[in-house]
Amino acid sequence: MPDYTDPPGMPEDERMTPAELRVVREWLGLTPEWLAQHLGVSARTVRHWEAGKYAIPDGVRLEIGDLEQRTGEFVSGLIGKLMDLPDPGVVTYRDDAEYHTAHPEIPFPASWHRAVIARIAQEVPGLSIAYADAVDRQETARGGGR
Numbered sequence: 001m002p003d004y005t006d007p008p009g010m011p012e013d014e015r016m017t018p019a020e021l022r023v024v025r026e027w028l029g030l031t032p033e034w035l036a037q038h039l040g041v042s043a044r045t046v047r048h049w050e051a052g053k054y055a056i057p058d059g060v061r062l063e064i065g066d067l068e069q070r071t072g073e074f075v076s077g078l079i080g081k082l083m084d085l086p087d088p089g090v091v092t093y094r095d096d097a098e099y100h101t102a103h104p105e106i107p108f109p110a111s112w113h114r115a116v117i118a119r120i121a122q123e124v125p126g127l128s129i130a131y132a133d134a135v136d137r138q139e140t141a142r143g144g145g146r
Helices: 018-027 032-039 043-051 058-082 096-102 110-123 132-141
Strands: 089-092 128-131
Touching: 018 043, 018 058, 032 043, 032 058, 058 110, 089 110, 096 110, 096 132, 128 132
Parallel strands: 089 128
Antiparallel strands: none
16 A cells, blocks of 8 residues: 655645545546545545545645646647647547547546546637547548548
8 A cells, every 4th residue: 555644844734625635636537436546545535535534644635736737737738739720629438448448558537538628628719529439430421430
C-alpha cells in the first residue's frame, strides 16, 4: 500500500478538506472506485475521506494535484490541436471497456475522458462531440473505414 503520510513541513492549514476532495474528484470525472484503485486504498477509505470521517493525508492532496496537472495538460494539448480546425470534432466513449480498447495507453476511466471533453467544449467554439461507435457507423455507411 502506498505511503500517503504527511510529508515533513506540510502546514496543517493546507490540508485538503473533504468537500475539496469530492469536488476535485468529480471535476476530474473520477469515481471513488477508480481513485481508490489509483491510490492503492479501498473505495471505503475514499468515501470516509469525503465524508470527513478520516483526515485526508497530505500525500493524497499532492497526488490529486498531480492528477489535476496531468489532466490540465491533456486538455490544453487537445484545445491547441482543435482550435485551428475549421470543423473541430472529438469522439468520446460510453464505458471503460470501449475507451481502453481505443486508448490502452491511458489509465484513466471513460468518465475522466468525458469530463475532459466537457472542458474542451467550453473552449472550442462549435465543437462536435460524438460517441466513437456512432462515428464508426457513419464512416461504414459512407464506405470509409477508420
